[in-house]
Amino acid sequence: MKIVDVKGVSVEFGRRKILDNINFQLDRGEFLIIIGPNGAGKSTLLKAILGLIPFKGEIHIFGKDIRKLSRKERERIGYVPQKFLHEREFPITVEELINLSIGKVERREEIVNNFLSLLGIEDLRKKLIGELSGGQLQRVFITRALVRSPEILIMDEPLSGIDISGEKTFYELVNFLHRELKISIILVSHDVTVVDRFADKVLCLNKRMVCFGKPREVLSEKSLESLYGKEMGIYKHKPCPEDGPCKLFVEDGDV
Amino acid sequence: MFSYPFMVRAIIAGIITGALAGFIGVFVVLRKMSFYANAIAHASLSGVALGFFLSVDPFLSAMAVGFLVSLGIGYLFHKTSLFMDTVIGIFLPVSMAIGIILFGLTRGYKPELITYLFGSILSVSLSNLLLSSVVGIVFLIFAIIVFKDMTMISFDEECAKARGINVTLIDTFFLIFLSLIVVIGTKTVGIVLISALIVIPAASARLISRSFKEMIIYSVVFGVISSFFGLTISYYTNLPSGATIVIILSLIFVFSLLRQRFSYEKI
Numbered sequence: 001m002k003i004v005d006v007k008g009v010s011v012e013f014g015r016r017k018i019l020d021n022i023n024f025q026l027d028r029g030e031f032l033i034i035i036g037p038n039g040a041g042k043s044t045l046l047k048a049i050l051g052l053i054p055f056k057g058e059i060h061i062f063g064k065d066i067r068k069l070s071r072k073e074r075e076r077i078g079y080v081p082q083k084f085l086h087e088r089e090f091p092i093t094v095e096e097l098i099n100l101s102i103g104k105v106e107r108r109e110e111i112v113n114n115f116l117s118l119l120g121i122e123d124l125r126k127k128l129i130g131e132l133s134g135g136q137l138q139r140v141f142i143t144r145a146l147v148r149s150p151e152i153l154i155m156d157e158p159l160s161g162i163d164i165s166g167e168k169t170f171y172e173l174v175n176f177l178h179r180e181l182k183i184s185i186i187l188v189s190h191d192v193t194v195v196d197r198f199a200d201k202v203l204c205l206n207k208r209m210v211c212f213g214k215p216r217e218v219l220s221e222k223s224l225e226s227l228y229g230k231e232m233g234i235y236k237h238k239p240c241p242e243d244g245p246c247k248l249f250v251e252d253g254d255v
Numbered sequence: 256m257f258s259y260p261f262m263v264r265a266i267i268a269g270i271i272t273g274a275l276a277g278f279i280g281v282f283v284v285l286r287k288m289s290f291y292a293n294a295i296a297h298a299s300l301s302g303v304a305l306g307f308f309l310s311v312d313p314f315l316s317a318m319a320v321g322f323l324v325s326l327g328i329g330y331l332f333h334k335t336s337l338f339m340d341t342v343i344g345i346f347l348p349v350s351m352a353i354g355i356i357l358f359g360l361t362r363g364y365k366p367e368l369i370t371y372l373f374g375s376i377l378s379v380s381l382s383n384l385l386l387s388s389v390v391g392i393v394f395l396i397f398a399i400i401v402f403k404d405m406t407m408i409s410f411d412e413e414c415a416k417a418r419g420i421n422v423t424l425i426d427t428f429f430l431i432f433l434s435l436i437v438v439i440g441t442k443t444v445g446i447v448l449i450s451a452l453i454v455i456p457a458a459s460a461r462l463i464s465r466s467f468k469e470m471i472i473y474s475v476v477f478g479v480i481s482s483f484f485g486l487t488i489s490y491y492t493n494l495p496s497g498a499t500i501v502i503i504l505s506l507i508f509v510f511s512l513l514r515q516r517f518s519y520e521k522i
Binding site: 050077096 | 285403406407409410411413414416417418419420461464465466467468469470
């Protein structure tokens with residue numbers, strides 16, 4: 001069953017066309033990474049998928065029009081927004097923030113404890129969110145999205161302000177959620193190098209769809225050049241192992 | 256002091272207003288709506304004037320005008336490219352100007368303008384007190400039902416929408432209650448100073464709180480304490496009640512600032 005089905009979606013702000021005729025489908029349990037340059041409409045596409053902005057075309061999640069999803073059905077969608085730094089002044093503890101999301105369910109305390117432990121932040125529960133590092137805050141936001149056991153997790157550039165070691169840990173975590181918890185994931189990223197390592201599918205976006213499919217099938221020097229408007233090179237990071245995927249390393253062609 | 260019915264009414268109304276303002280103020284401050292509350296308060300002056308001009312209860316007309324202005328500000332902000340402070344900067348003086356002109360045009364009995372601007376402990380009638388109590392109870396029920404949603408909207412409106420929370424509906428009720436609390440507060444604190452009763456307790460609480468729950472408790476306590484002692488001092492010294500309450504609030508703010516400075520590093 002298709003968990004996300006996007007058909008002919010266009011978004012306009014006034015006379016400005018932000019997205020033009022986007023079409024793709026995501027199967028249950030798949031991990032999609034959306035890549036593209038700044039201003040390509042990546043965040044706008046996520047907002048449309050979440051039904052937060054008006055759009056032309058059709059978007060179905062769980063087989064139902066996103067605009068007609070009930071509040072209960074929406075609880076099956078986890079969302080980690082892009083800009084969370086402005087909320088740091090909000091005097092709320094990690095525990096309070098997560099309890100806001102989980103609502104009244106049985107074994108609430110146990111569920112919260114399990115997720116805090118899973119994400120390695122159990123000792124942060126009494127901390128104010130303003131006291132956390134970027135990486136810790138990001139884990140709190142992911143925990144907040146996970147406590148309702150979503151079937152799909154949508155993340156908008158969750159690595160803003162995170163250092164390289166934090167990025168590595170983040171991708172290992174997301175990979176775990178995808179492989180072990182079987183959560184479908186849509187993630188917007190600037191980092192082309194992680195696509196082949198983690199994603200089942202990639203969507204190259206620059207106001208329109210430049211490519212969509214399995215990374216090794218659709219990512220090429222030509223598609224990346226078309227996406228970023230610059231000559232790009234794809235280098236094999238190391239020889240492809242026989243029992244695993246090739247590691248791709250992408251470098252700006254000008255370097 | 257408590258042998259005078261007017262003083263009992265003023266104290267009860269003051270405590271109710273202080274608690275309500277302290278509670279709603281937390282959301283006003285965290286949503287950066289402090290100036291918004293000020294605009295609603297000033298707009299209620301034209302509501303009061305309209306009430307006298309049309310010979311209807313000025314308390315009710317002030318509530319209606321305060322609410323309409325709050326909706327008008329929201330509408331103009333969302334439908335134009337103007338910044339929020341610009342929109343408020345237009346509504347605030349215009350609504351005050353309309354109020355002053357309506358006062359000027361009203362024939363027959365005209366109340367002391369200063370009573371409305373700065374509050375008076377003599378002005379709280381039994382019907383005002385009843386209305387304050389009803390508003391307080393209804394707001395309490397509303398807050399209990401949507402507390403989590405209101406907090407989520409204040410923290411992250413986009414996530415709240417993504418979760419299917421009806422942000423427009425809750426915001427509309429929030430503005431209605433804000434208008435009601437502002438108008439109730441004008442009786443004891445006055446139009447000019449009511450925003451202080453909404454903003455300062457919450458701002459002071461923010462400085463010393465280690466959680467959201469603490470911020471709400473401190474803010475309500477500060478609102479109640481300042482109203483009670485402000486009215487009491489006003490009674491014994493014959494000073495305007497609103498100004499006295501605001502001076503106490505400013506002392507609480509300074510105390511919170513010092514406590515934060517010496518107890519914690521920046522929270």
